[in-house]
Amino acid sequence: MTQLLSRLSDQGISFSLVGMNLRFRGPTEVITPGLKNELRQHKTELVESLTPKRDGTPLQRLAYEARDKRLISERRAKAVELQTFLSDHVDEHMNTEPTVCPNG
Secondary structure (H helix, E strand, O other): OHHHHHHHHHOOOEEEEEOOEEEEEOOOOOOOHHHHHHHHHOHHHHHHHHOOOOOOOHHHHHHHHHHHHHHHHHHHHHHHHHHHHHHHHHHHHHOOOOOOOOOO
16 A cells, blocks of 8 residues: 555645545546546555544655645745746846836
C-alpha cells in the first residue's frame, strides 16, 4: 500500500475522503481505467489510511505528505500569480511620471 500511495503521489494524484467516499484528483493522462480499477481494489485500505488516527502509521504519514505536496503546489501557483500581478503593476507605475504635490 505504501508503494501505491508513493507512486500515485509522484504522478501528481491526490486523495481526499468525503465521508466514506474516496475522491482523487490528478492529471487526466495518468488516471487510466486500469488505475481506477486498481484504486477500487484497494479502496478499503486507502480509506483506512486516510482516516485520521493518533498512531501516525507510515501509510498515514505518506497520505498526509501527498496532501501536503498538493497544498504546497497550489500555494506555489498562487504565489507565482501574485508575483506576476505585482510585477506588472509595479512596472506600470514605474513607467509613469511622478505626481508633484503643490506647496500649500
